Amino acid sequence: MIQLRDVTKIYRTQTVETRALSHVNLDIEQSDFIAITGPSGCGKSTLLNVVGMIDSPTSGEYTFLGDHVGRLSERELASMRNRHIGFIFQGFNLVEDLTVFENVELPLRYLGMPRGRRRFRVREVLEAVDLVSREMHKPAHLSGGQQQRVAVARAVVGDPALIVADEPTGNLDSKNGEEIMSLLEALHSAGTTVLMVTHSAAHASRARKVYAMTDGEFAPASGSVLRNIQVSRRS
Ligand code: ADP
Numbered sequence: 001m002i003q004l005r006d007v008t009k010i011y012r013t014q015t016v017e018t019r020a021l022s023h024v025n026l027d028i029e030q031s032d033f034i035a036i037t038g039p040s041g042c043g044k045s046t047l048l049n050v051v052g053m054i055d056s057p058t059s060g061e062y063t064f065l066g067d068h069v070g071r072l073s074e075r076e077l078a079s080m081r082n083r084h085i086g087f088i089f090q091g092f093n094l095v096e097d098l099t100v101f102e103n104v105e106l107p108l109r110y111l112g113m114p115r116g117r118r119r120f121r122v123r124e125v126l127e128a129v130d131l132v133s134r135e136m137h138k139p140a141h142l143s144g145g146q147q148q149r150v151a152v153a154r155a156v157v158g159d160p161a162l163i164v165a166d167e168p169t170g171n172l173d174s175k176n177g178e179e180i181m182s183l184l185e186a187l188h189s190a191g192t193t194v195l196m197v198t199h200s201a202a203h204a205s206r207a208r209k210v211y212a213m214t215d216g217e218f219a220p221a222s223g224s225v226l227r228n229i230q231v232s233r234r235s
Helices: 044-051 074-084 100-110 115-128 144-156 174-189 229-234
Strands: 002-012 017-028 033-037 059-064 085-089 162-166 193-197 209-214 225-228
Touching: 002 044, 017 044, 033 044, 033 174, 044 162, 044 193, 074 085, 085 144, 100 115, 100 144, 115 144, 144 162, 144 174, 162 174, 174 193
Parallel strands: 033 193, 033 209, 085 162, 162 193
Antiparallel strands: 002 017, 002 059, 209 225
């Protein structure tokens, strides 16, 4: 589904050059659930931003569902993102002026879905995250856990092939973090591909594969897959 080949990302300011990603190779299969761990500053968010087409690599090849991402125009990139990728961030990133319903509806507006179908689909995903009763609330009137469930609903409402989650439980207590992990697991079980960054070893262990990053690279060759549940279950 996704291939990164020899992807390097360098941030340049007038005085400093930071190599955030260094010759990264990554294959993500359809319906995979991958967790990425590593110390702060090692390039995890940069990797998610590249995979999520929010940022572009300095060099290397990125292929998403057979398309060479580097050859797409801004407009085509935006369209790919809207159709195929749902984002969940540590800080929820909801639109404060919009209600829960309107926040979740937003991606469907961008997709041009007619109003009646939008209403039906938004209700459906709000039910899945148990927030129908809050649909007219503004984000500020919800707890952190509830806000992140709205963010999950917004990420999945367009039925994307890939969910990109950057420390989705980082701002939550353990109970609310668990709810988000359960939602991600349910999505994965339903066939959605999930790519998640986390600092929590316990949450990383819920993924099918765990990759460790240091200094813009995956940990050395043999150890790049720290854990692969499918393999270990078979053995
Ligand atoms: P992580 O998510 O693992 O904490 P990041 O991907 O955010 O790491 O950052 C990797 C490196 O790139 C860090 O050294 C960071 O300071 C640098 N970096 C990230 N974004 C930018 C940017 N927009 N401009 C300059 N440097 C950046």
